[in-house]
Amino acid sequence: MDEKHPPASRGSTEIAQRIRAARSRAGLSRKQLAAASGASERYLATLEAGSGNPSVDMVMAIAEALNVPMAELLPLGGEQDLVVSQAAAQLRRLPPDRVREALAWLGKPGQGGGDKAQRIALVGLRGAGKTSLGKALAERVNMPFFEVSKEIEKRYGGAISLLMEINGPAALQRYEAKVLEDILGANVRAVIAAPGAIVSAGPLYDRLLAMSWTVWLEASPEDHMNRVVAQGDLRPMAGNRTAMNDLRSILAAREADYARADIRINTSAQDFAATLDVLEQAVASLV
Incomplete structure (x- = not known):
């Protein structure tokens, strides 16, 4: 050809x-x-x-x-108009039933669809590159960067592992909801690194999807594992085979929820610099 x-x-x-x-x-x-x-x-x-x-x-x-x-x-x-182009692109990514819902919603008086503003949220498992790519993207597009997990630790005054150990997962979810709501409420322009398990918190994930343009950063299980170890966490290496099987299971279980994001980028497909370029181009098509 x-x-x-x-x-x-x-x-x-x-x-x-x-x-x-x-x-x-x-x-x-x-x-x-x-x-x-x-x-x-x-x-x-x-x-x-x-x-x-x-x-x-x-x-x-x-x-x-x-x-x-x-x-x-x-x-x-x-299309001939940028705004129309962005709207059409969003509709093309929706399943048929969601398209019908969107059209019905757009037909209601007073509906605008501007709630997402210029907020970019990065979702994905730990090791996907949310922090490193998020910081680099925020610098390129001149936006503030927020890592929800770090903001929780600042507010709690200790590590998330300690919060979980003492107060349990329900307390962590309360912190996640409050911190994320504060970030969304105070910033119309921001790059946000969401917690990896946010897709398991249905209403909170729905809120994130409604209030920001979401990008799923995915990677191969091997890259996820290697990057976590490179961050200094050697625990997965103690039972590498079991840890890898667990990781694959988590990825499979969350794939459908991660796939609800507006954009999907494979960070294992190219090096960091090239991935950052792809991410910047993808974000430009959204905001």
């Missing part, structure tokens, strides 16, 4: 960014995407560099291989 390409235009540059971002979210290598779409790896490299103008057939093939609507790869999603 390769073809000769004219000099790059502004449109092809944005298509290149969208293809790179979509491939990263899907966790596919360029070689895998080439095999799935019928394009050569070299041609895909040209497209992702913004050096060529892909045909409609090529964009359709790549979108099908990435399992995304073709509009996701087009400048402004094929």
Whole structure:
């Protein structure tokens, strides 16, 4: 399906960014995407560099291989207005029943959908990169950064492990709810690293989804484990096989809830710098 390409235009540059971002979210290598779409790896490299103008057939093939609507790869999603483009992108990510709910909600008088403002919340298990990527993203986009777990420890005056040991999980959930509500209430622009288990607290997670643009940072079980150990926690190594099995089980159990996020980015698909670029591009499409 390769073809000769004219000099790059502004449109092809944005298509290149969208293809790179979509491939990263899907966790596919360029070689895998080439095999799935019928394009050569070299041609895909040209497209992702913004050096060529892909045909409609090529964009359709790549979108099908990435399992995304073709509009996701087009400048402004094929729309003429940025706001309309963002609204259409959000609707495309919803299951059919949620789309009907959204349309009904939009049709009610006084509804605007501006509650999320410019808040970005990062969700995912420990070791996904929420803290490191969150801090770096906040610096790039000039927003304050909040790590909910650290804010809880400041308010409690001790480690979360101590809070859990003395007061139990119910107390931790109360702290999480109060701290998160305070962050959301005081900041219309912020990058927030949410606790890994927030998806298990249904109403609190619903609140986060309603009040912020959420990004699920996922990683391979091996990367999760290695990053936790690199942070200085050697406990998983004592029973590595059991710990890894538990980790896989947790990931599987929470996948559907994490997938409710607005954006999904695989942090194992590329290095930190490239992941930060993908995250910044994804956030730009939301806020």
